[in-house]
Amino acid sequence: MTPDEILQELDPEQVEAARSIGGPVCVLAGAGTGKTRAMTHRIAYAVSAGMYKPTQVLAVTFTARAAGEMRARLRDLGVSGVQARTFHSAALRQLQYFWPQGVGGQMPKLAEHKAPLIAEAGSRLRLTTDRTVIRDLASEIEWAKVSLLTPERYEAERDPREVPGGFDVATLSHLLRTYEDVKTERWVLDFEDVLLLMAGLMRDRDDIARQVRSQYRHFVVDEYQDVSPIQQRLLDLWLGDGDDLCVVGDPSQTIYSFTGASPQYLLGFTARYPRAHVVKLVRDYRSSPQIIHTANRLLAHVPRSARLELQAVREAGAEPTYREYADDEAEAEGIAAAVKAEIDAGIAPAEIALLYRTNGQSSLFEEALSSAGVGYLVRGGERFFSRQEVRDAILLLRGAVRAVPAGEPIGQSVRDILTSVGWKNEAPGTAGAARERWESLRALVSLADEVQARPAETPATLADFIAELDERASHQNAPTVQGVTLASLHAAKGLEWSSVYLAGLTEGLMPISFAQTGEEIEEERRLFYVGITRAKHELHLSWSLSRPGNTRANRRRSRFVAELQPDAGPAARRPPRRPARAPKARRQLPTVCSECGRRLGNLRERKLGRCSDCPPNYHEPTYEALKAWRKATAVEAGIPAYAVFTDSTLAAIAGTLPRGADALADVSGVGAVKLDRYGQAVLQIVADTRGQSPAAALEEYRDDE
Structure with a gap:
């Protein structure tokens, strides 16, 4: 393709970005504004015009999927030889090449997981750690290393209020040292070491630095608002005295500060490079005007210097919907029913996403979608x-x-x-x-x-x-797999769907409860903004007023939702409690143990009606028969056993021994869909195991219906 042909596919702002070759360039690109198109066409234009050699271009981004998409688009434009990689992938490739020259001997292996190393370090220090604590410690170690904090600097500079796991700063400093000792003894590196070691080689070895800079002359950095101090240091070393750098980012999508990312490198780019050319991409090609209007309103109070006002290009669509539900279970069932209706209407499952704040929220949605016969994929699961x-x-x-x-x-x-x-x-x-x-x-x-x-x-x-x-x-660049996507808001960054459901939008989840400072609250706002701007045609926002089994509405909608929907009354927001069946009062779960009288501590115990360590108060032959039936049913349907019924629900059935459909429907965990699908089989098992004939049970079931 000729340079002019390459530019023909771009809008005026994208053309401006593509023609800005040589010297520092800052592209402020809002959600859905075609930043990947602008970047790849800029590289293709420079190559076609003879200003760049493809092998001298290094384009770095933050996910393997984004790097793979960049390579595919460059290939479609007739450009090959450009290195499009993640920061870690680019650094690892260089480190493997230069290790014999710069260090000598065999390079250590790359550890896939930190958990075993952290567990051993904790054991040496006699620290009590479980899986949750180890996960938190892994995040803390990653944050410290990408923030360039040695154990000594960590102890001196870390805010004690932010240290995870209930440990003090001194203990965490000792853990950082011991963790490094364990890695050295096992001769392994973690992912942060790859960046640190490559930066160290270039800093200490001028010959290696010269070789890298002679190889790469032109740099492009995507998602620049998310770079960490160590990534910025490595980028500076790659550049040396050069300034042929194009950075692309959006301050409104800064959502990874907990990993050490800082938007200050993007916001301060023109201060560092006074002659930098700045281009703003604000034409949104992804979302309908109604969705764009909602996103802009969410950030209306943010200073214009720290946000981009998006301009809708697509045709008008539906207004975003707001739904309030009685509890989490009702919300999950309501969303599952809506998703199934969309699929039945012809929307591909891969074009639908259900997004939430924390991964712990997914289980109810998984169960509801399984019960509705809807296939799903949990993003962040097995590769x-x-x-x-x-x-x-x-x-x-x-x-x-x-x-x-x-x-x-x-x-x-x-x-x-x-x-x-x-x-x-x-x-x-x-x-x-x-x-x-x-x-x-x-x-x-x-x-x-x-x-x-x-x-x-x-x-x-x-x-x-x-x-x-x-x-x-x-490069872990997977093809598209059909199925409704379940993902946390962080995992949804960089993706898009035709229809998006944002669920669990209550105070304590959005913003999350541990976001206390003004900046932390604003990052939660930006995270919500990212969720909104994933939607192309339809956007559905929902929340529930209580946990399952709690008859008192002790929650309230997110303050961010209240800003977007300040005047709507509850009646306008609330759908029927259970659309699939006539409204019926929910059975109140017990709050004290039926065996010992102690207060029940969690939902599972309340469903069982007893403490976990008290002897069962259900009919054991019925419970065992139900478990055997559930296993066979799950295997036949190709679904997890819990998607049929949870253990708590089976125990509740075996405890009440229901004689008909109405009694079974009163058991917590038996909704309208499951009653219709499994009710007949369950009642037969109950009748069999308590001495009643299956025929009599069937007759009761028909009479009750």
């Missing part, structure tokens, strides 16, 4: 290329390369080969594991069709497809 069915499929494809007839379309070849591992044109009728396996295979088939459809001088072959898979696997 696509690590799944057993994907590994088996790729192994089969490799073995079939020579057997595929010449000229046969890739898509057909892949379909034929994958039939032996379960591929069918029709999706399985159930959700759960079977559906997830099928969706993984469908992602491979769809990618094969995509590779086949790409314009090329010669048709792509199966070997080309496998090469594409290898490249994607090396």
